[in-house]
Amino acid sequence: MTEFIPPGTCFLDLPSPFPMKRGGALHGARVAYETWGVLNASRDNAILIVTGLSPDAHAASNAGNREPGWWEPMLGPGKPIDSDRWFVICVNSLGSCKGSTGPASINPQTGHLYRLDFPDLSVEDGADAAAHVVRELGIERLACIIGNSMGGMTALAFLLRHPGLARSHINISGAARALPFSIAIRSLQREAIRLDPNWNHGQYDDERYPESGMRMARKLGVITYRSALEWDGRFGRVRLDSDRAEDDPFGLEFEVESYLEGHARRFVRRYDPNCYLYLSRSMDWFDVGEYCADRAGNPGDTDTRAGLAAIHVEKALAIGVQTDILFPLQQQEEIADGLRAGGAQSEFLPLPSPQGHDAFLVDIARFGPAVAGFLERL
Amino acid sequence: MTEFIPPGTCFLDLPSPFPMKRGGALHGARVAYETWGVLNASRDNAILIVTGLSPDAHAASNAGNREPGWWEPMLGPGKPIDSDRWFVICVNSLGSCKGSTGPASINPQTGHLYRLDFPDLSVEDGADAAAHVVRELGIERLACIIGNSMGGMTALAFLLRHPGLARSHINISGAARALPFSIAIRSLQREAIRLDPNWNHGQYDDERYPESGMRMARKLGVITYRSALEWDGRFGRVRLDSDRAEDDPFGLEFEVESYLEGHARRFVRRYDPNCYLYLSRSMDWFDVGEYCADRAGNPGDTDTRAGLAAIHVEKALAIGVQTDILFPLQQQEEIADGLRAGGAQSEFLPLPSPQGHDAFLVDIARFGPAVAGFLERL
Structure with missing residues (x-):
């Protein structure tokens, strides 16, 4: 079976065993990532991007791979996520087939592909894997974590499970829990x-x-x-x-x-x-309220707002699009409100893009200034 | 193969041959319908209901069938479509399997089911079949034609192809043409x-x-x-x-x-x-603009507004729902505007129902008064 790893991808080994949220553990697993820009001496200019379901870590062209990436107009020198100022990391999701370990990887315990022997995968596992990459790169605190779509879920899980590892957060067309429609x-x-x-x-x-x-x-x-x-x-x-x-x-x-x-x-x-x-399936399972309920000892009860309010960042921005039917606008408003309840200076930005859930990939005229403006004010 | 015809259904034979818009003809075809109320002496209290894709002609309980119908709270004595005042007809769409002739009917020329030998079916064919029923029942002019969803398309085709056969029109979650998303x-x-x-x-x-x-x-x-x-x-x-x-x-x-x-x-x-x-497929093909272009002799050109403006009714009401992703609200506004351009006293009524395209079936609290109010003012 073919893997689909762009040239120039970097890899970091996860701790072995790497425990999974719903049980089981991975052995000899790795995370694929790429970077743009330079980490400064005080190591405080790092931004992490966590992605939707299908993208690889190649968000934009860089030294290792000159091909345009999936967020090319957004990331690079002088672009909204300006690699002249920021050291940017994009990780490929754990469980994907684009470099990070997933069901299409070889299970070292059997020598065969995992396939359905891969343990249950949660959004939280992807968040933990991304946090490991951040720490291994010598970063104690990200300036910002940016998550799009499923990555918006991953970012919230990251902030909940790794308090203090990010100063700020941009959530783009994300959600604090999966809605029944989705x-x-x-x-x-x-x-x-x-x-x-x-x-x-x-x-x-x-x-x-x-x-x-x-x-x-x-x-x-x-x-x-x-x-x-x-x-x-x-x-x-x-x-x-x-x-x-x-x-x-x-x-x-x-x-x-x-x-x-x-x-x-x-x-x-x-x-x-x-x-x-x-x-x-990992997206269906995701619910920040459940995380909070786990803490409160009432696993049947979930409270999205309380889950979000358990996250502490200095600044947050939740961007959404009126025409999004998969992660509807109300979900980004919920995120902005919940993070504000947790103490963040938090802004909700609804955009009138006609392109629906995918607008962040194509409507750079609207998303670019929104993201650039937030990062400039950091 | 089973047919799914409710008890008490009435039938009317179509002219044989019955020519189809895209070519070919049906022989020995019929239309299933049901009625409520009594046609008055001046034959001016008739309302025709044309339906969405799946319903049969049993819109509500009646003398022939006491079972509740698919629009039970909307139609009957004292209800928004009041059968104490109106003589109401609901036809099953031509091409359906609920009584009217369709691909699951026997082709009299072969003695076997039509299956894919059924000729290309257009929304316009359903409109022509419904118009035949109206005339056969001795009605020269309907007080109103009400169309829901696909029936909203059928009603527009009916009005275009049978001018004068209806005084007024209620279009519910309908469309003047199929959008690419749908x-x-x-x-x-x-x-x-x-x-x-x-x-x-x-x-x-x-x-x-x-x-x-x-x-x-x-x-x-x-x-x-x-x-x-x-x-x-x-x-x-x-x-x-x-x-x-x-x-x-x-x-x-x-x-x-x-x-x-x-x-x-x-x-x-x-x-x-x-x-x-x-x-x-008949819905995908539907476009009132094409009908108008046919007339103008420019078959490649379609003009939705001109097609709608070629329709002449006295009064019209187009109702839509903000949460409808299949027949979005703009399409009902387009209908109301176009019919106004054709000379109708025409109203657009957007409703805040949360139930999406199906709201007209369930949100009777909003749809009932809207329909009743229009009919009362006729």
Whole structure:
């Protein structure tokens, strides 16, 4: 099975065993990361970026890899996250297939791929792995932790479990807990993969690969990452050039269908299906309120606000987008309010981007100044 | 194959042949319908209801069938659509499997089910069939045509193709054309069915039935009919009582997943997969602007507003819901504006229902007074 690690990726070993939140431990596991800029002598100019489900650690071009990264317009010299000022680290999520240890990695205890033998993966495990990287790089306190989408969950878990390790926080299109609507969508994506006979309880290979299931899951993802209004402007009702095939009466006809198909094709063989299942489920499980309830000794009770108020940072910014149906705007407002209750100087910034959940990747005209402004005032 | 026709359903034969908009014709076809109330002597108190994709003609209990219908709180004596005053007709859509002729009906020319031999189905064909029922019942002019969801499209097609056949119109969560976002969702639903090996290019039976594909399609439907905020209040993060099965590590865990599963199970064997494909695709094709362009002789050009302005009714009301992601609120505003441009006294009513596209079925507290108020002022 192929791994999908960009050139120039760095690696750090995790402590072995590395205990997992829901039980079990990893042995000989590692985290993939990349960096931009230089850590100053007082080691107080470091920023950590934690990502959504699918990105690798290559957020932008750097010395090790000149190819553009997934957040290229946002990160680099003179850009909103200015690598002339900041030392920036981006980690690949634990459980991913882009360099960090995950279900598509070899289990050193068996010599075979983990597949479904990988222990239950929680967002908190990814946060702990990221915190280990930060400390190993000699950083006692981050200037800021920035988390997008799933990374917004990871950042909150990081702040809860590693108090004092970050001075400030930018949460972008993130959430303090998974909503049932988002759980429903992710559950359906996982069902599409699991229903594909080629998934075979995780025992697929390159020849017998759950391609249809992954295609369905990715298409549903792309639909929920965007918004109705944006697509109307982009695609309207434009038809494909070619006529419908006579032998496929329900085949592709509209440009938007072909766009989805192209997105899915690019993804299905570039992301490991088992890793997708594990990371997807980790988001469903996430709930900062549960963390707080654990502390209070009432595990059945969760209180999102109390969980957020248990986080202590100096400054925080939660940015969201009105057209986001997957992590709706109310969730970023909840984060901003909760962090304020914990003592932070905390701001909620709703943006009118039409691009939905993915706006932070494309609407740099709005997100760039918001992020740059916060970092400048640090 | 089973048909799913409620007891007490009435039938009217369509002219044979019945020409279809995109070519071909039906022979010996029929439309299922039900009625409430009494047609008065001047035959001017008739209301027609055209429905969404899945409902049958049994909108509410009546003399022929005492079971509650799908719009029970809205229709009946003393209810918002008051059958003490109005003679109400609800037709089952042409192409459905609930009584009207569709792909699950027998093709009289072969003696076998139509399946994929059914001609291309357009929303306009359903409108023509409904208009035939209205005329056959001796009605020269409806007091009002009410269309919900897909029925909102059917009603607009009805008004365009049968000028003068209705005095007024209520469009509920409808659209003047399919948006690419909605096309993408429906395309994915159709793909789920088509990918199921048991679909077998439409040649399934009760033993080899595309159950998984229909389940996926229905779950995706139910997700897009509702909204994130409503489900948070309903389900929150409540877990199912039973523990996760050891042998199904990605099985159902949250109540919302079990809710979706229940919905899907009830639907899968109660709706014909080929009918689903045909009606779903008919919505993607719908565009009142195209109709207008056809007239203007520029078939590549469509102009939604001009299409709507070609409709002439005395009064119109377009109701929509802010949380609707499938037929977003802007589409109902577009309808109200377009009908006003055509000379109607036209009102746009956005409602703050949290229930998304399906709000008209459940938020009777808001929809009831809106519909009743409009009808009272007729």
